[in-house]
Each structure stands twice: as structure tokens, then as C-alpha cells.
Amino acid sequence: MPPLKSGRSRLAIGCAVVSMATAVTGHAWADPAPSFEALLERIGLTPATVEAGALLDAAEARARQARVRPNPELGLEAENAFGSGPFSGYDNAETTLSLSQDLELWGRRGARVEVARADAGTAGLRRDLATVEAGARLALVYAEAEAAQRRFLLAEEALTVTIADTRAALILVEEGREPLLRGIQGESEAAAARATLDETEAERDAAFARLTAVAMLPTPVTSIDTSLIDRVPAAAAVTSGATPQVRVAEAERAAAETRIEVERIRAKPDVRASVGVRRYEAEDATALTFGLSVPLPLFDRNRGNIEAAQADFRAADARLMGARQEAEADRNAAVARLRASVSRVTATDAGVTTAEEAYRLSRIGFEAGRISQLELRSSRAALIAARNAAVDARLARVRAEIDLARLQGRAPFGTSL
Numbered sequence: 443m444p445p446l447k448s449g450r451s452r453l454a455i456g457c458a459v460v461s462m463a464t465a466v467t468g469h470a471w472a473d474p475a476p477s478f479e480a481l482l483e484r485i486g487l488t489p490a491t492v493e494a495g496a497l498l499d500a501a502e503a504r505a506r507q508a509r510v511r512p513n514p515e516l517g518l519e520a521e522n523a524f525g526s527g528p529f530s531g532y533d534n535a536e537t538t539l540s541l542s543q544d545l546e547l548w549g550r551r552g553a554r555v556e557v558a559r560a561d562a563g564t565a566g567l568r569r570d571l572a573t574v575e576a577g578a579r580l581a582l583v584y585a586e587a588e589a590a591q592r593r594f595l596l597a598e599e600a601l602t603v604t605i606a607d608t609r610a611a612l613i614l615v616e617e618g619r620e621p622l623l624r625g626i627q628g629e630s631e632a633a634a635a636r637a638t639l640d641e642t643e644a645e646r647d648a649a650f651a652r653l654t655a656v657a658m659l660p661t662p663v664t665s666i667d668t669s670l671i672d673r674v675p676a677a678a679a680v681t682s683g684a685t686p687q688v689r690v691a692e693a694e695r696a697a698a699e700t701r702i703e704v705e706r707i708r709a710k711p712d713v714r715a716s717v718g719v720r721r722y723e724a725e726d727a728t729a730l731t732f733g734l735s736v737p738l739p740l741f742d743r744n745r746g747n748i749e750a751a752q753a754d755f756r757a758a759d760a761r762l763m764g765a766r767q768e769a770e771a772d773r774n775a776a777v778a779r780l781r782a783s784v785s786r787v788t789a790t791d792a793g794v795t796t797a798e799e800a801y802r803l804s805r806i807g808f809e810a811g812r813i814s815q816l817e818l819r820s821s822r823a824a825l826i827a828a829r830n831a832a833v834d835a836r837l838a839r840v841r842a843e844i845d846l847a848r849l850q851g852r853a854p855f856g857t858s859l
Contacts, residue, residue, distance in 0.1 A: 477668035478584050481657045482857055485576050488658065494565075494572035501558075501565035508558035511551065514543045517718070533723055538731060540718030547713050553704045560697035567693050571686040574851055578844045581670065581854040583649075583656045585840040588666045590642070590649035592833050597642040600826045601635040603801075607822060608632050610808065611815055631819065671836040673855050675780060675843040684766075685773065686851040691758070691765040698758040702751040709744035711736045769849060776846040783839035790832040797821070797828035 475481075485491060516539075523535035608628030615622055650663040657663075684692070718731040804821035807813030840854070847854040 474667035494569040501562040505558035542716035564693035587649040590646040597639040685769040691762040695758040698755040780842035797825040
């Protein structure tokens with residue numbers, strides 16, 4: 443290659459590297475996002491928990507209403523008036539003022555109250571489950587945002603290291619100790635690192651936007667200072683208590699069972715009693731009236747509703763059985779995943795330490811001319827991969843802790859809901 447062309451190529455490579463280096467600048471962040479505990483204190487304001495709370499209020503209101511007895515009925519009836527003959531006027535009329543009341547026999551009111559209480563209890567358990575689910579979602583979104591921020595910082599550092607290695611290679615090219623191809627390769631690696639930085643920045647911004655929406659923050663999240671992915675969860679242990687999902691299924695089964703009794707009671711006659719006063723205009727006299735009304739169950743015996751309630755109970759019983767089986771399997775799997783993730787974090791941290799030392803020695807050897815650029819590139823790639831693997835391992839540990847916390851009905855990392 444002619445010297446002039448070679449010099450221009452080296453100058454172009456150097457300018458490209460310098461432009462990439464100036465692009466790696468720090469960002470001016472606003473105030474950091476609140477800590478996970480601070481956001482968890484506001485979990486009751488999320489749409490899911492507000493909805494569950496409103497449904498609980500509605501169920502409790504229906505339970506109060508179920509205790510109320512039916513209103514009596516007031517009736518006024520006139521007979522033998524405004525007809526023909528002796529009944530042409532109102533002089534021979536009979537006027538009756540009566541009061542009737544549904545007696546609610548056969549335990550009708552008690553069964554109604556029992557069903558309403560069961561529904562209210564189920565709604566309360568659903569509200570608790572919604573709170574646990576909202577806390578788990580918040581923890582996951584928070585951890586993903588923090589991991590995205592850390593990947594972006596690692597990409598920034600990787601670009602800085604790549605540019606530094608490229609500059610070192612250019613010096614060797616200028617000294618004639620390396621061919622020009624090494625400089626071109628360094629420029630390509632720096633461009634790839636810059637593209638990775640742009641990609642991680644977009645992923646970080648998207649994760650921050652999700653955290654802002656889920657946490658219902660008034661201002662966008664721009665950074666996270668309080669770490670969640672670095673926290674070490676408590677020792678994983680299999681618990682024997684029912685999971686929130688199982689408790690909800692148990693409550694639904696109990697409510698379905700009480701509805702069978704309600705439908706059976708509805709098949710019995712609905713007895714109404716009445717008492718009144720009758721006025722006889724012709725005799726200028728009054729008398730009391732008494733009465734009972736009972737429907738005859740000739741056609742409607744409520745068999746369809748009874749069978750439907752029994753079928754609903756069988757379905758609820760099957761759901762409970764499935765929930766128990768899944769809970770046992772999911773709980774054992776969550777404990778195993780959490781233990782494995784803790785070990786993985788330890789292993790990746792050791793890998794980062796080893797990769798950092800290997801890269802440091804490779805850089806020294808490269809500058810001394812004892813190691814080629816290919817070996818330096820390999821050690822740098824191993825360092826970048828090890829650091830990203832450490833972030834992935836921490837995020838996997840958080841996910842395992844979230845899964846176990848959901849099954850145990852608590853907030854992740856021992857925080858309170």
C-alpha cells in the first residue's frame with residue numbers, strides 16, 4: 443500500500459475511534475426512583491388492588507343486605523261496590539285493609555346470609571391475592587428496570603474498554619508492529635460495541651417506562667439507586683401451609699356448597715301470612731281477617747337450579763384439587779430454582795473476578811507485545827459476557843424469590859405488604 447493511502451486510512455480509523463469515544467459521555471439523571479419498599483407502601487393504589495378492594499366492599503354490602511328481612515306488604519281491597527242492583531253504590535261494600543309478610547321458613551334467611559358471608563370471605567381472599575400479585579409484579583418490573591440499567595452501564599464500560607484496546611492497537615499499527623488490518627478490526631469492534639450500547643439504552647428506557655406505569659409514579663423514572671437484584675433472599679424452605687391460590691379455591695368450594703342448600707330451600711313452599719281489618723258498610727261493622735298463602739309445587743320444584751348448584755360445586759371441588767396439586771409442585775420447583783439461582787450468582791461472581799484478572803493480564807501482555815490482539819479480544823469478550831451473565835443470574839434469583847413469595851403469600855425479600 444502506498445504510504446499516503448496508508449496514512450490516510452490510519453487517520454480515518456483514529457478519527458472514527460475518537461468520535462466514538464466522545465459519544466461515551468455520562469447522562470445527567472434526575473432524581474432516582476423511590477426504593478422498592480417505598481413503592482410497595484403504595485401498592486394499595488394500583489388498579490388491581492383497588493378493583494379487588496371495591497369487589498370486597500360490594501360483597502360485604504351484599505352480606506349486610508342478606509340479613510335484612512323482606513318488607514311487609516300493605517293491601518287495600520274493596521268488594522261489592524259500584525255494581526248493579528243492591529251493589530250499585532258503596533253502601534253494601536266490604537273494604538279490607540291487610541298486612542302480609544313472608545315468613546321465610548325452612549331456614550331461608552339463614553342460608554341466604556351464609557352464602558353472602560361465604561362470598562364476602564372469598565372476596566377478601568381474592569383481595570389478598572391481588573395484593574400479593576401486585577407486589578410480585580412491582581418487584582419483577584423494578585428488578586428488570588434495574589437489570590436493564592446495569593446492562594446499559596456495562597455496555598458503556600465495554601465500549602470504553604473496546605475503544606481503549608483499539609487505540610492501543612493503533613499505536614502498534616503506527617509503530618509497524620501490527621498490520622493495518624488490526625486497526626480496521628478494532629474500529630469494527632468499537633462500532634459493534636456502540637450499537638450494543640444504543641440497544642441497551644433503548645431497553646433501559648423501555649424498562650423505566652414500564653416501572654413508571656406500574657408504580658404509578660408522577661414523573662418518569664430515569665435511574666435506580668436502591669438495588670433489588672443485589673439482595674440475597676432468605677434461605678429457601680418448603681412450607682406446608684396453603685398458598686393464596688389454594689385458599690381462594692377452598693373459599694370458592696365452600697361458597698358453592700352453601701348454594702346447594704339455598705337452592706334446596708327454595709324448592710320448599712314460600713309461606714306468607716296476612717292479617718287485616720274488614721269493614722262492612724251495610725252492617726256498619728268491622729271484623730279481623732287472617733290468612734296463609736302457600737304455593738303448590740306442581741310444576742316448579744327448582745330441580746334445575748339444584749342440579750346446577752351441585753354441578754358448580756363439583757367444578758369448584760375439581761379446581762381446588764388442581765390448585766392443591768399445582769401449588770405443591772410449584773412450591774417445590776420455586777424452592778429448587780431459588781437455591782439454584784443463589785449458587786449461580788456465586789458462580790458468576792467468581793467468573794467475573796477471573797475474567798477481570800484474565801483481561802488485565804492480557805492487556806499487559808498485549809501492550810508488551812507478547813500477546814496478540816486476537817487473544818486480547820477474546821479475553822475482553824469473555825469479561826463482557828461474564829459481567830452480563832452476573833446480571834442475568836441476579837435477575838433470575840429475583841424471579842425465583844418472587845415466584846416463591848407469591849406461593850407463600852408474602853412480598854419478596856421479606857418486605858411487608
